[in-house]
Amino acid sequence: KQEVTQIPAALSVPEGENLVLNCSFTDSAIYNLQWFRQDPGKGLTSLLLIQSSQREQTSGRLNASLDKSSGRSTLYIAASQPGDSATYLCAVKWETSGSRLTFGEGTQLTVNP
């Protein structure tokens, strides 16, 4: 069964700290992996997309890595800010799943001023 797991479920850090969010998946035959942000009461905002052939992607203070062999991806947030507080979701599109995405349950991040 193709599953996505995110650890931890919640994380609280002081402003300015660097942090890592983890995502693991059970089937290494992925097509791509995306990291999303979800603010309370809103839909998803796509942050980074990593294709199966890539090892990492960077956007501003965000860096996402992908290790297919170990079934893991990490989202690194540098110099965290209170505005980074949100739920971060990892989603996998597998080679056999067509356009369907499978999401993890998310990590709720709180950055304290």
Next chain:
Amino acid sequence: EADIYQTPRYLVIGTGKKITLECSQTMGHDKMYWYQQDPGMELHLIHYSYGVNSTEKGDLSSESTVSRIRTEHFPLTLESARPSHTSQYLCASRPGQGIAKNIQYFGAGTRLSVL
């Protein structure tokens, strides 16, 4: 098992036509979403709804409109399709509460080509 359906799966139409993309879910979810995704690119939110008679525009501007008259149904309409609307459109829903509140269930998508 969660069920969310999108029709049609593929649509090729000419410029200027009015089209409606259908999305239905049988899970009783209040929250529903429409996303647009070009091949190999990120997913972008174009519309969302938190319940019957509630609709909002998303992060990506779109010339489409949506309606939510029934909980299970969230159609997307293009009044006059143009080649720039060529893309894949994905519908999703989530429960919004409970253990799985953040898990979105996606339909298989509609791949639209406007000639």
